[in-house]
Amino acid sequence: xxxxxxxxxxxxxxxxxxxxxxxxxxxxxxxxxxxxxxxxxxxxxxxxxxxxxxxxxxxxxxxxxxxxxxxxxxxxxxxxxxxxxxxxxxxxxxxxxxxxxxxxxxxxxxxxxxxxxxxxxxxxxxxxxxxxxxxxxxxxxxxxxxxxxxxxxxxxxxxxxxxxxxxxxxxxxxxxxxxxxxxxxxxxxxxxxxxxxxxxxxxxxxxxxxxxxxxxxxxxxxxxxxxxxxxxxxxxxxxxxxxxxxxxxxxxxxxxxxxxxxxxxxxxxxxxxxxxxxxxxxxxxxxxxxxxxxxxxxxxxxxxxxxxxxxxxxxxxxxxxxxxxxxxxxxxx
Numbered sequence: 001x002x003x004x005x006x007x008x009x010x011x012x013x014x015x016x017x018x019x020x021x022x023x024x025x026x027x028x029x030x031x032x033x034x035x036x037x038x039x040x041x042x043x044x045x046x047x048x049x050x051x052x053x054x055x056x057x058x059x060x061x062x063x064x065x066x067x068x069x070x071x072x073x074x075x076x077x078x079x080x081x082x083x084x085x086x087x088x089x090x091x092x093x094x095x096x097x098x099x100x101x102x103x104x105x106x107x108x109x110x111x112x113x114x115x116x117x118x119x120x121x122x123x124x125x126x127x128x129x130x131x132x133x134x135x136x137x138x139x140x141x142x143x144x145x146x147x148x149x150x151x152x153x154x155x156x157x158x159x160x161x162x163x164x165x166x167x168x169x170x171x172x173x174x175x176x177x178x179x180x181x182x183x184x185x186x187x188x189x190x191x192x193x194x195x196x197x198x199x200x201x202x203x204x205x206x207x208x209x210x211x212x213x214x215x216x217x218x219x220x221x222x223x224x225x226x227x228x229x230x231x232x233x234x235x236x237x238x239x240x241x242x243x244x245x246x247x248x249x250x251x252x253x254x255x256x257x258x259x260x261x262x263x264x265x266x267x268x269x270x271x272x273x274x275x276x277x278x279x280x281x282x283x284x285x286x287x288x289x290x291x292x293x294x295x296x297x298x299x300x301x302x303x304x305x306x307x308x309x310x311x312x313x314x315x316x317x318x319x320x321x322x323x324x325x326x327x328x329x330x331x332x333x
Contacts, residue, residue, distance in 0.1 A: 025138050029172050032181060042064075044065060045116060051078050056254050061247075062080070079160070092222065136163060176320040181298050187294055212235065232246075251275060297323070
């Protein structure tokens with residue numbers, strides 16, 4: 001990283017929200033240990049299976065796509081959510097060329113497809129259809145804008161940004177998770193909102209999309225995409241939350257195999273060779289304070305928590321986008 005006054009050893013992490021908003025991304029990334037991040041990339045002609053293997057080998061959920069590696073021409077991201085959306089469109093396609101293919105064959109062909117052939121067709125995939133990037137000199141507030149305001153082209157929020165040096169060289173990835181980790185270092189940065197409950201902030205109103213515990217993983221992903229959400233709650237016959245499925249559960253997959261996707265979610269996440277850690281679903285109460293939920297999200301490194309009533313009945317979802325939106329709205333225009 002290029003030197004700047006804030007990048008020096010005496011840089012102090014922001015103590016107020018005003019300081020955080022004005023802080024440059026360079027020293028902030030240094031503070032959370034992402035200044036020396038090794039960024040793996042892929043190309044538009046990379047296949048789905050190759051992208052999955054690369055993500056699995058690096059234990060990551062996304063890769064920047066460079067159209068010209070020499071000049072670092074960045075065209076977007078491929079991530080597990082974009083692949084899930086593209087897969088569902090592929091499986092549900094009425095294209096006559098695919099009509100004769102059963103689901104196992106369609107998954108096989110999808111693994112062989114090149115990213116340039118599947119990602120442009122994915123509606124709502126902001127990260128792969130636009131080119132979100134900032135330079136190291138940009139501020140934390142500059143990053144909050146795409147994180148909290150839906151893309152005008154797509155209508156969805158961006159979940160990660162490519163950060164470059166002034167000469168265009170790749171520097172780091174900055175994600176919503178990174179932003180929330182920073183908030184968790186000092187939840188006073190949330191101001192009065194941090195002391196309010198999820199109920200008081202109105203953050204539990206989003207409808208929860210549920211699937212039954214016997215639903216296959218492929219059908220659950222189809223429900224996720226068709227309902228335009230990024231996760232589904234898996235409930236038992238009594239409506240109690242027993243599991244959660246999100247694209248992050250593809251972590252470690254080297255290819256998308258029908259024998260795995262035909263399993264119920266519970267079995268898919270516990271299949272032989274899976275790299276997933278399977279904890280009990282992490283939840284919060286509508287009466288929990290936002291600052292406590294931020295700490296929970298940061299400690300568990302989660303993208304969301306379900307808001308539940310007693311007996312694990314899900315009534316809402318609190319996401320990283322929700323947290324960052326509260327922070328953004330607290331700022332003067």
